[in-house]
Each structure stands twice: as C-alpha cells, then as structure tokens.
Amino acid sequence: MLLEDLRTHVLDTALLLPKYGLVWMAGGTVCARDAQTGYVVVTPSGLDYERLTPDDMIVTDMDMNLVEGKYRPSVALNLWTGFMRSRPELTAVVHTHSPYATAFSVAYQSIPVITETMADWFGQPVLVTRYLSVEDPEFSTLPIEVMGSGYAVLLGNHGPITVGKTIAHALERAVTLEEAARTYSIARMINVPVTLTEEQACASFDYYHNRYGQKKS
Numbered sequence: 563m564l565l566e567d568l569r570t571h572v573l574d575t576a577l578l579l580p581k582y583g584l585v586w587m588a589g590g591t592v593c594a595r596d597a598q599t600g601y602v603v604v605t606p607s608g609l610d611y612e613r614l615t616p617d618d619m620i621v622t623d624m625d626m627n628l629v630e631g632k633y634r635p636s637v638a639l640n641l642w643t644g645f646m647r648s649r650p651e652l653t654a655v656v657h658t659h660s661p662y663a664t665a666f667s668v669a670y671q672s673i674p675v676i677t678e679t680m681a682d683w684f685g686q687p688v689l690v691t692r693y694l695s696v697e698d699p700e701f702s703t704l705p706i707e708v709m710g711s712g713y714a715v716l717l718g719n720h721g722p723i724t725v726g727k728t729i730a731h732a733l734e735r736a737v738t739l740e741e742a743a744r745t746y747s748i749a750r751m752i753n754v755p756v757t758l759t760e761e762q763a764c765a766s767f768d769y770y771h772n773r774y775g776q777k778k779s
Contacts, residue, residue, distance in 0.1 A: 564630045565603055568596050569616040572603045575729050576611045582737050584658035591657040593642040594729050606633035640702040645725055648706050652725045654732040659721040662743035667716040673743050674757040678766050680742040681758055683735050685767030690716035714739055
C-alpha cells in the first residue's frame with residue numbers, strides 16, 4: 563500500500579472532525595500532499611469514515627489521475643489540489659460543515675479577526691465566496707482567489723475550508739475558525755464586538771509562528 567503513514571494520518575484526522583462537532587455522517591473532506599512523491603491522499607466521496615481503513619483512502623497525482631484506491635475520491639479534488647498548486651507551501655486541506663462558520667457562509671458575511679487565537683492562526687479575516695456548485699466553472703478557482711494569502715475561506719451556502727503546511731495545522735484552523743464564529747455570534751448578541759486591527763492581527767500571527775513557545779527569540 564502506497565503512503566501508508568499519510569493515509570493513516572488522513573483517516574485519523576477525518577475521524578476527529580465529528581468529534582469536534584465539525585461534520586456529521588459522511589460530511590467533510592481531508593486531503594494531504596506527500597512532499598517526496600507529490601502524490602495526494604484524499605478521503606473517498608460519500609462514505610462514513612467510521613467504517614473505513616487507511617487502505618480505503620485514495621491516492622492520486624496532482625493532476626487527479628488515480629494512483630491507488632478502490633473508491634471515487636472527493637468530488638472537489640480539483641479544488642483541493644488547486645489550493646496546493648497555487649500555494650506550494652501548503653500540503654493539507656480540511657473541509658467541514660461546522661454550524662457557526664457555515665451560518666456565516668449562508669449569511670454571506672466574512673468572519674473578522676475577533677480573538678488573539680484567531681489572529682494566531684489566520685492573521686486576517688476569513689472571506690466568503692458566492693454559492694458554487696461542484697459543476698460551476700469557477701468552483702476550482704474562485705475560492706482560491708478569495709482566500710488569497712490567507713488560510714481559510716467560506717464557500718457560500720456550504721461551509722468552511724482551512725489549509726495548512728501540515729494536516730495538524732489545517733485541522734487546528736478548522737477548530738479555531740468554528741470557535742471564533744461561535745464567539746463572534748455570541749458577542750454580537752451582547753454588544754457591538756470590537757475586532758482586532760489589521761496591524762494587531764498580523765503582529766499576533768507573526769509572533770505565534772516565529773517566536774511563541776519553544777521557538778528561539
């Protein structure tokens with residue numbers, strides 16, 4: 563079996579999505595690129611992850627040609643590989659249907675940087691696209707354009723996508739984004755929320771990724 567470790571990691575991450583309340587049943591997607599081969603491992607389309615094994619994950623090349631696997635890959639593989647092609651430093655994509663972030667996609671409202679934790683992981687607001695079916699000609703390009711240099715985008719009337727240099731980063735962004743959307747929703751019921759400025763968000767992102775924790779100053 564090709565890329566057994568990466569296949570296991572992709573499945574393990576997919577199994578965490580319902581545990582964090584980000585998807586239910588067969589919803590959501592996890593996709594990751596192997597740095598050495600350039601091959602992509604992605605969850606299969608429409609199957610309950612609880613019943614799958616690492617062998618059920620699909621391996622393709624970056625042009626979506628099947629390398630190994632018995633099922634059809636995620637129907638949005640053209641978009642997942644598009645993110646990684648446009649930003650070569652990215653190796654992982656997580657797509658969820660988390661309720662609060664999805665609510666913002668339905669309301670067509672961006673999620674501003676409202677907490678230091680959100681700033682640490684995103685450094686900028688998370689924007690929303692118009693509704694795009696998987697058969698829309700812009701499905702594989704518009705979300706990439708809207709996300710730009712960021713690390714997440716909301717698909718209109720659908721849900722969030724988060725990306726990262728590792729699967730762990732993409733997953734943590736998915737969890738952090740849902741928590742930020744929930745917090746922002748609550749704050750708006752209390753008063754007018756105060757959001758971080760662009761300068762504050764960028765500074766927090768830089769500090770977290772370059773000097774926080776065990777990193778040398």
